[in-house]
Amino acid sequence: MRIDIITVLPELLKSPFEASILKRAIDANLVEVHFHNLRTYTTDNYKTIDDYQFGGGAGMVMLIEPIDKCITKLKSERDYDEVIYMTPDGETLKQGIANTLSLKENIIILCGHYKGVDQRVRDLFITKEISIGDYVLSGGELGAAVLCDSIIRLIPGVLGNETSALTDSFQDDLLAPPIYTRPREYKGLKVPEILFSGNFPEIEKWREDQAFEHTKKRRPDLLKD
Ligand code: ADE
Incomplete structure:
Protein backbone atom coordinates (compact mmCIF):
# COMPACT_ATOMS: atom_id res chain seq x y z
CA MET A 1 0.00 0.00 0.00
CA ARG A 2 1.11 3.56 -0.73
CA ILE A 3 -0.19 6.65 1.11
CA ASP A 4 0.58 10.17 -0.21
CA ILE A 5 -0.14 12.94 2.27
CA ILE A 6 -0.49 16.53 1.07
CA THR A 7 0.17 19.05 3.82
CA VAL A 8 1.50 22.52 4.60
CA LEU A 9 3.11 21.12 7.77
CA PRO A 10 5.02 17.93 6.91
CA GLU A 11 7.17 18.35 10.04
CA LEU A 12 4.05 18.05 12.22
CA LEU A 13 3.11 14.78 10.57
CA LYS A 14 6.37 12.88 10.35
CA SER A 15 7.06 11.77 13.93
CA PRO A 16 4.14 9.28 14.27
CA PHE A 17 5.67 7.36 11.36
CA GLU A 18 9.12 7.25 12.94
CA ALA A 19 8.32 4.99 15.90
CA SER A 20 6.81 1.66 16.88
CA ILE A 21 4.32 -0.17 14.64
CA LEU A 22 4.12 2.41 11.84
CA LYS A 23 7.90 2.59 11.53
CA ARG A 24 8.14 -1.20 11.49
CA ALA A 25 5.49 -1.39 8.75
CA ILE A 26 7.41 1.13 6.64
CA ASP A 27 10.79 -0.55 7.27
CA ALA A 28 9.27 -3.91 6.26
CA ASN A 29 7.96 -2.33 3.00
CA LEU A 30 4.39 -3.21 3.93
CA VAL A 31 3.42 0.43 3.38
CA GLU A 32 5.03 3.50 1.77
CA VAL A 33 4.15 6.91 3.18
CA HIS A 34 5.14 10.02 1.19
CA PHE A 35 4.75 13.62 2.36
CA HIS A 36 4.16 16.44 -0.12
CA ASN A 37 4.67 20.00 1.04
CA LEU A 38 1.97 22.07 -0.63
CA ARG A 39 4.24 25.13 -0.70
CA THR A 40 6.51 23.46 -3.23
CA TYR A 41 3.56 23.53 -5.67
CA THR A 42 3.13 27.32 -5.47
CA THR A 43 4.46 29.61 -8.20
CA ASP A 44 4.81 33.00 -6.44
CA ASN A 45 7.76 34.25 -4.36
CA TYR A 46 5.73 34.18 -1.15
CA LYS A 47 4.72 30.54 -1.68
CA THR A 48 1.11 31.52 -1.07
CA ILE A 49 -1.26 28.65 -0.31
CA ASP A 50 -4.30 30.59 0.94
CA ASP A 51 -6.31 33.79 0.44
CA TYR A 52 -9.34 35.69 1.76
CA GLN A 53 -12.84 34.33 1.20
CA PHE A 54 -14.93 35.74 -1.61
CA GLY A 55 -18.03 37.33 -0.11
CA GLY A 56 -16.24 38.25 3.11
CA GLY A 57 -16.03 36.34 6.36
CA ALA A 58 -13.35 35.45 8.88
CA GLY A 59 -10.62 32.95 8.00
CA MET A 60 -8.47 32.13 5.02
CA VAL A 61 -9.27 29.59 2.31
CA MET A 62 -6.74 27.22 0.77
CA LEU A 63 -6.15 27.94 -2.93
CA ILE A 64 -7.09 25.40 -5.55
CA GLU A 65 -4.04 25.83 -7.83
CA PRO A 66 -1.25 24.32 -5.66
CA ILE A 67 -3.56 21.45 -4.62
CA ASP A 68 -4.50 20.80 -8.24
CA LYS A 69 -0.83 20.76 -9.27
CA CYS A 70 0.12 18.32 -6.54
CA ILE A 71 -2.81 15.92 -7.04
CA THR A 72 -2.50 16.04 -10.84
CA LYS A 73 1.22 15.22 -10.63
CA LEU A 74 0.57 12.26 -8.32
CA LYS A 75 -2.26 10.97 -10.51
CA SER A 76 -0.01 11.15 -13.58
CA GLU A 77 2.36 8.73 -11.84
CA ARG A 78 -0.11 6.05 -10.68
CA ASP A 79 -3.81 5.31 -10.18
CA TYR A 80 -5.38 6.17 -6.84
CA ASP A 81 -8.28 4.35 -5.19
CA GLU A 82 -9.29 7.32 -3.03
CA VAL A 83 -8.45 10.99 -2.61
CA ILE A 84 -9.38 11.73 1.00
CA TYR A 85 -9.89 15.17 2.53
CA MET A 86 -9.54 15.52 6.32
CA THR A 87 -12.27 17.87 7.53
CA PRO A 88 -14.53 18.19 10.60
CA ASP A 89 -17.62 18.03 8.36
CA GLY A 90 -16.58 14.71 6.82
CA GLU A 91 -17.88 11.22 7.63
CA THR A 92 -16.83 10.28 11.17
CA LEU A 93 -13.98 7.77 11.18
CA LYS A 94 -15.14 4.33 12.33
CA GLN A 95 -13.42 0.94 12.36
CA GLY A 96 -15.31 -0.07 9.20
CA ILE A 97 -13.79 2.80 7.22
CA ALA A 98 -10.28 1.82 8.39
CA ASN A 99 -10.98 -1.81 7.45
CA THR A 100 -12.08 -0.82 3.93
CA LEU A 101 -9.18 1.59 3.36
CA SER A 102 -6.60 -0.97 4.55
CA LEU A 103 -7.46 -3.04 1.45
CA LYS A 104 -6.65 -0.22 -1.01
CA GLU A 105 -3.53 0.01 -3.13
CA ASN A 106 -2.89 3.78 -3.31
CA ILE A 107 -4.55 6.63 -1.45
CA ILE A 108 -4.00 10.38 -1.23
CA ILE A 109 -4.82 12.26 1.98
CA LEU A 110 -5.23 16.03 1.79
CA CYS A 111 -4.90 17.93 5.07
CA GLY A 112 -7.04 21.04 5.37
CA HIS A 113 -5.98 24.23 7.17
CA TYR A 114 -7.48 27.58 8.15
CA LYS A 115 -11.18 27.57 7.19
CA GLY A 116 -10.55 24.75 4.72
CA VAL A 117 -10.11 24.37 0.97
CA ASP A 118 -11.89 26.13 -1.90
CA GLN A 119 -15.11 24.14 -2.48
CA ARG A 120 -13.99 23.36 -6.04
CA VAL A 121 -11.13 21.20 -4.67
CA ARG A 122 -13.79 19.02 -3.06
CA ASP A 123 -15.97 19.03 -6.17
CA LEU A 124 -13.12 18.16 -8.53
CA PHE A 125 -10.72 15.87 -6.71
CA ILE A 126 -12.02 14.49 -3.43
CA THR A 127 -13.63 11.03 -3.34
CA LYS A 128 -14.00 10.71 0.45
CA GLU A 129 -14.17 13.23 3.32
CA ILE A 130 -13.24 12.04 6.80
CA SER A 131 -13.52 13.61 10.26
CA ILE A 132 -11.89 12.07 13.31
CA GLY A 133 -14.57 13.44 15.63
CA ASP A 134 -16.94 16.27 16.43
CA TYR A 135 -14.36 18.90 17.35
CA VAL A 136 -12.25 21.27 15.29
CA LEU A 137 -8.48 20.81 15.07
CA SER A 138 -6.04 23.45 13.80
CA GLY A 139 -5.46 21.39 10.69
CA GLY A 140 -5.99 17.97 9.16
CA GLU A 141 -2.49 16.67 9.99
CA LEU A 142 -3.26 15.08 13.35
CA GLY A 143 -6.41 13.60 11.87
CA ALA A 144 -4.39 12.20 8.96
CA ALA A 145 -1.96 10.60 11.43
CA VAL A 146 -4.87 9.00 13.31
CA LEU A 147 -6.41 7.75 10.06
CA CYS A 148 -3.08 6.32 8.83
CA ASP A 149 -2.45 4.54 12.13
CA SER A 150 -5.93 2.98 12.06
CA ILE A 151 -5.33 1.75 8.49
CA ILE A 152 -1.69 0.64 8.61
CA ARG A 153 -2.05 -1.60 11.67
CA LEU A 154 -4.65 -3.62 9.72
CA ILE A 155 -2.37 -4.40 6.76
CA PRO A 156 -1.53 -8.14 6.90
CA GLY A 157 1.89 -8.69 8.43
CA VAL A 158 2.04 -5.36 10.29
CA LEU A 159 0.92 -6.71 13.67
CA GLY A 160 2.91 -9.65 14.98
CA ASN A 161 -0.14 -11.68 15.83
CA GLU A 162 -2.45 -11.77 12.80
CA THR A 163 -5.51 -12.21 14.97
CA SER A 164 -4.88 -9.30 17.29
CA ALA A 165 -6.44 -6.63 15.07
CA LEU A 166 -9.54 -8.80 14.77
CA THR A 167 -10.03 -8.79 18.54
CA ASP A 168 -9.77 -4.98 18.86
CA SER A 169 -12.62 -2.90 20.18
CA PHE A 170 -15.15 -2.03 17.45
N1 ADE B 1 -9.49 19.18 10.55
C1 ADE B 1 -9.94 19.98 11.53
N2 ADE B 1 -10.71 19.33 12.40
C2 ADE B 1 -10.76 18.04 11.96
C3 ADE B 1 -11.41 16.87 12.41
N3 ADE B 1 -12.16 16.85 13.50
N4 ADE B 1 -11.23 15.73 11.70
C4 ADE B 1 -10.48 15.73 10.59
N5 ADE B 1 -9.84 16.80 10.11
C5 ADE B 1 -9.98 17.95 10.78
Whole structure:
Protein backbone atom coordinates (compact mmCIF):
# COMPACT_ATOMS: atom_id res chain seq x y z
CA MET A 1 0.00 0.00 0.00
CA ARG A 2 1.11 3.56 -0.73
CA ILE A 3 -0.19 6.65 1.11
CA ASP A 4 0.58 10.17 -0.21
CA ILE A 5 -0.14 12.94 2.27
CA ILE A 6 -0.49 16.53 1.07
CA THR A 7 0.17 19.05 3.82
CA VAL A 8 1.50 22.52 4.60
CA LEU A 9 3.11 21.12 7.77
CA PRO A 10 5.02 17.93 6.91
CA GLU A 11 7.17 18.35 10.04
CA LEU A 12 4.05 18.05 12.22
CA LEU A 13 3.11 14.78 10.57
CA LYS A 14 6.37 12.88 10.35
CA SER A 15 7.06 11.77 13.93
CA PRO A 16 4.14 9.28 14.27
CA PHE A 17 5.67 7.36 11.36
CA GLU A 18 9.12 7.25 12.94
CA ALA A 19 8.32 4.99 15.90
CA SER A 20 6.81 1.66 16.88
CA ILE A 21 4.32 -0.17 14.64
CA LEU A 22 4.12 2.41 11.84
CA LYS A 23 7.90 2.59 11.53
CA ARG A 24 8.14 -1.20 11.49
CA ALA A 25 5.49 -1.39 8.75
CA ILE A 26 7.41 1.13 6.64
CA ASP A 27 10.79 -0.55 7.27
CA ALA A 28 9.27 -3.91 6.26
CA ASN A 29 7.96 -2.33 3.00
CA LEU A 30 4.39 -3.21 3.93
CA VAL A 31 3.42 0.43 3.38
CA GLU A 32 5.03 3.50 1.77
CA VAL A 33 4.15 6.91 3.18
CA HIS A 34 5.14 10.02 1.19
CA PHE A 35 4.75 13.62 2.36
CA HIS A 36 4.16 16.44 -0.12
CA ASN A 37 4.67 20.00 1.04
CA LEU A 38 1.97 22.07 -0.63
CA ARG A 39 4.24 25.13 -0.70
CA THR A 40 6.51 23.46 -3.23
CA TYR A 41 3.56 23.53 -5.67
CA THR A 42 3.13 27.32 -5.47
CA THR A 43 4.46 29.61 -8.20
CA ASP A 44 4.81 33.00 -6.44
CA ASN A 45 7.76 34.25 -4.36
CA TYR A 46 5.73 34.18 -1.15
CA LYS A 47 4.72 30.54 -1.68
CA THR A 48 1.11 31.52 -1.07
CA ILE A 49 -1.26 28.65 -0.31
CA ASP A 50 -4.30 30.59 0.94
CA ASP A 51 -6.31 33.79 0.44
CA TYR A 52 -9.34 35.69 1.76
CA GLN A 53 -12.84 34.33 1.20
CA PHE A 54 -14.93 35.74 -1.61
CA GLY A 55 -18.03 37.33 -0.11
CA GLY A 56 -16.24 38.25 3.11
CA GLY A 57 -16.03 36.34 6.36
CA ALA A 58 -13.35 35.45 8.88
CA GLY A 59 -10.62 32.95 8.00
CA MET A 60 -8.47 32.13 5.02
CA VAL A 61 -9.27 29.59 2.31
CA MET A 62 -6.74 27.22 0.77
CA LEU A 63 -6.15 27.94 -2.93
CA ILE A 64 -7.09 25.40 -5.55
CA GLU A 65 -4.04 25.83 -7.83
CA PRO A 66 -1.25 24.32 -5.66
CA ILE A 67 -3.56 21.45 -4.62
CA ASP A 68 -4.50 20.80 -8.24
CA LYS A 69 -0.83 20.76 -9.27
CA CYS A 70 0.12 18.32 -6.54
CA ILE A 71 -2.81 15.92 -7.04
CA THR A 72 -2.50 16.04 -10.84
CA LYS A 73 1.22 15.22 -10.63
CA LEU A 74 0.57 12.26 -8.32
CA LYS A 75 -2.26 10.97 -10.51
CA SER A 76 -0.01 11.15 -13.58
CA GLU A 77 2.36 8.73 -11.84
CA ARG A 78 -0.11 6.05 -10.68
CA ASP A 79 -3.81 5.31 -10.18
CA TYR A 80 -5.38 6.17 -6.84
CA ASP A 81 -8.28 4.35 -5.19
CA GLU A 82 -9.29 7.32 -3.03
CA VAL A 83 -8.45 10.99 -2.61
CA ILE A 84 -9.38 11.73 1.00
CA TYR A 85 -9.89 15.17 2.53
CA MET A 86 -9.54 15.52 6.32
CA THR A 87 -12.27 17.87 7.53
CA PRO A 88 -14.53 18.19 10.60
CA ASP A 89 -17.62 18.03 8.36
CA GLY A 90 -16.58 14.71 6.82
CA GLU A 91 -17.88 11.22 7.63
CA THR A 92 -16.83 10.28 11.17
CA LEU A 93 -13.98 7.77 11.18
CA LYS A 94 -15.14 4.33 12.33
CA GLN A 95 -13.42 0.94 12.36
CA GLY A 96 -15.31 -0.07 9.20
CA ILE A 97 -13.79 2.80 7.22
CA ALA A 98 -10.28 1.82 8.39
CA ASN A 99 -10.98 -1.81 7.45
CA THR A 100 -12.08 -0.82 3.93
CA LEU A 101 -9.18 1.59 3.36
CA SER A 102 -6.60 -0.97 4.55
CA LEU A 103 -7.46 -3.04 1.45
CA LYS A 104 -6.65 -0.22 -1.01
CA GLU A 105 -3.53 0.01 -3.13
CA ASN A 106 -2.89 3.78 -3.31
CA ILE A 107 -4.55 6.63 -1.45
CA ILE A 108 -4.00 10.38 -1.23
CA ILE A 109 -4.82 12.26 1.98
CA LEU A 110 -5.23 16.03 1.79
CA CYS A 111 -4.90 17.93 5.07
CA GLY A 112 -7.04 21.04 5.37
CA HIS A 113 -5.98 24.23 7.17
CA TYR A 114 -7.48 27.58 8.15
CA LYS A 115 -11.18 27.57 7.19
CA GLY A 116 -10.55 24.75 4.72
CA VAL A 117 -10.11 24.37 0.97
CA ASP A 118 -11.89 26.13 -1.90
CA GLN A 119 -15.11 24.14 -2.48
CA ARG A 120 -13.99 23.36 -6.04
CA VAL A 121 -11.13 21.20 -4.67
CA ARG A 122 -13.79 19.02 -3.06
CA ASP A 123 -15.97 19.03 -6.17
CA LEU A 124 -13.12 18.16 -8.53
CA PHE A 125 -10.72 15.87 -6.71
CA ILE A 126 -12.02 14.49 -3.43
CA THR A 127 -13.63 11.03 -3.34
CA LYS A 128 -14.00 10.71 0.45
CA GLU A 129 -14.17 13.23 3.32
CA ILE A 130 -13.24 12.04 6.80
CA SER A 131 -13.52 13.61 10.26
CA ILE A 132 -11.89 12.07 13.31
CA GLY A 133 -14.57 13.44 15.63
CA ASP A 134 -16.94 16.27 16.43
CA TYR A 135 -14.36 18.90 17.35
CA VAL A 136 -12.25 21.27 15.29
CA LEU A 137 -8.48 20.81 15.07
CA SER A 138 -6.04 23.45 13.80
CA GLY A 139 -5.46 21.39 10.69
CA GLY A 140 -5.99 17.97 9.16
CA GLU A 141 -2.49 16.67 9.99
CA LEU A 142 -3.26 15.08 13.35
CA GLY A 143 -6.41 13.60 11.87
CA ALA A 144 -4.39 12.20 8.96
CA ALA A 145 -1.96 10.60 11.43
CA VAL A 146 -4.87 9.00 13.31
CA LEU A 147 -6.41 7.75 10.06
CA CYS A 148 -3.08 6.32 8.83
CA ASP A 149 -2.45 4.54 12.13
CA SER A 150 -5.93 2.98 12.06
CA ILE A 151 -5.33 1.75 8.49
CA ILE A 152 -1.69 0.64 8.61
CA ARG A 153 -2.05 -1.60 11.67
CA LEU A 154 -4.65 -3.62 9.72
CA ILE A 155 -2.37 -4.40 6.76
CA PRO A 156 -1.53 -8.14 6.90
CA GLY A 157 1.89 -8.69 8.43
CA VAL A 158 2.04 -5.36 10.29
CA LEU A 159 0.92 -6.71 13.67
CA GLY A 160 2.91 -9.65 14.98
CA ASN A 161 -0.14 -11.68 15.83
CA GLU A 162 -2.45 -11.77 12.80
CA THR A 163 -5.51 -12.21 14.97
CA SER A 164 -4.88 -9.30 17.29
CA ALA A 165 -6.44 -6.63 15.07
CA LEU A 166 -9.54 -8.80 14.77
CA THR A 167 -10.03 -8.79 18.54
CA ASP A 168 -9.77 -4.98 18.86
CA SER A 169 -12.62 -2.90 20.18
CA PHE A 170 -15.15 -2.03 17.45
CA GLN A 171 -14.46 -5.07 15.29
CA ASP A 172 -17.94 -6.74 15.45
CA ASP A 173 -19.30 -3.45 16.87
CA LEU A 174 -18.31 -4.47 20.39
CA LEU A 175 -15.81 -2.93 22.79
CA ALA A 176 -12.96 -5.23 23.80
CA PRO A 177 -13.33 -7.29 27.01
CA PRO A 178 -11.02 -6.65 30.01
CA ILE A 179 -7.51 -8.15 29.78
CA TYR A 180 -5.03 -9.15 32.48
CA THR A 181 -1.40 -10.16 32.92
CA ARG A 182 0.98 -10.74 35.87
CA PRO A 183 0.63 -10.57 38.84
CA ARG A 184 -2.33 -12.83 39.53
CA GLU A 185 -3.32 -10.63 42.45
CA TYR A 186 -2.47 -6.96 42.98
CA LYS A 187 -3.43 -4.98 46.07
CA GLY A 188 -6.32 -7.37 46.67
CA LEU A 189 -7.58 -7.24 43.08
CA LYS A 190 -7.70 -10.75 41.63
CA VAL A 191 -7.62 -11.83 37.99
CA PRO A 192 -10.92 -13.68 37.23
CA GLU A 193 -10.51 -17.43 37.95
CA ILE A 194 -11.96 -18.49 34.58
CA LEU A 195 -8.79 -17.24 32.83
CA PHE A 196 -6.73 -19.94 34.62
CA SER A 197 -9.19 -22.75 33.87
CA GLY A 198 -7.54 -23.87 30.63
CA ASN A 199 -11.06 -24.30 29.23
CA PHE A 200 -10.68 -22.20 26.10
CA PRO A 201 -14.28 -22.42 24.84
CA GLU A 202 -15.45 -21.24 28.29
CA ILE A 203 -12.83 -18.46 28.32
CA GLU A 204 -13.98 -17.34 24.86
CA LYS A 205 -17.59 -17.30 26.05
CA TRP A 206 -16.61 -15.29 29.15
CA ARG A 207 -14.81 -12.77 26.93
CA GLU A 208 -17.82 -12.41 24.64
CA ASP A 209 -20.14 -11.87 27.64
CA GLN A 210 -17.76 -9.30 29.12
CA ALA A 211 -17.46 -7.48 25.78
CA PHE A 212 -21.24 -7.35 25.52
CA GLU A 213 -21.72 -6.08 29.10
CA HIS A 214 -18.93 -3.51 28.70
CA THR A 215 -20.48 -2.26 25.45
CA LYS A 216 -23.98 -2.15 26.96
CA LYS A 217 -22.68 0.01 29.81
CA ARG A 218 -20.38 2.36 27.87
CA ARG A 219 -21.62 2.46 24.28
CA PRO A 220 -25.23 1.18 24.06
CA ASP A 221 -25.47 3.00 20.69
CA LEU A 222 -23.22 0.30 19.19
CA LEU A 223 -25.75 -2.42 20.06
CA LYS A 224 -28.72 -0.79 18.33
CA ASP A 225 -28.50 -2.98 15.24
N1 ADE B 1 -9.49 19.18 10.55
C1 ADE B 1 -9.94 19.98 11.53
N2 ADE B 1 -10.71 19.33 12.40
C2 ADE B 1 -10.76 18.04 11.96
C3 ADE B 1 -11.41 16.87 12.41
N3 ADE B 1 -12.16 16.85 13.50
N4 ADE B 1 -11.23 15.73 11.70
C4 ADE B 1 -10.48 15.73 10.59
N5 ADE B 1 -9.84 16.80 10.11
C5 ADE B 1 -9.98 17.95 10.78
